Amino acid sequence: MLKEFWESAPTSYKVLVFGAMGLIGVGIILNLVGNTTNNRDLAMASLAVIGLGLVLHIVGIVVRGQTIRKNLKR
Template identity: 45%
Template sequence: MLNDFWETAPPAYKYAVFGGMALTTIGIIIIVVGAVTSTPQLTFVGLPFIGVGLLAHMTSLGIRGRSVRKALKEAEKRSNGR
């Protein structure tokens, strides 16, 4: 039976995805506020938030790939055992 990946995804994947989205959003908001208020220091403060958010997304891709490989390996063992 095929399941939607989000239903069977590990909690670490979900936390990494939502954490990455939140950090990226915070960084974008800080940069926009810095640009609107003409505060160059504030625009540079937002860049690390975006960077860490992107790293969290990359981490979530690694977690997802490991989970999928593990599930495929288990499915292959089940099919070979029959």
């Protein structure tokens, strides 16, 4: 099911998934750098980047759900 959905998934879903993973990854790296260098502002800013990645992830789940629902109605 997952492999079939990914192959037929809309481009917007794929962009959301990779964008969310990228933002979460960058946020984690920024958080590690901020905490190891005792740069509190960078560590706090990284939380916003991680949060944006999580929001994009939720949007991707909604897009996937709508696509599956649309396909089931056919």
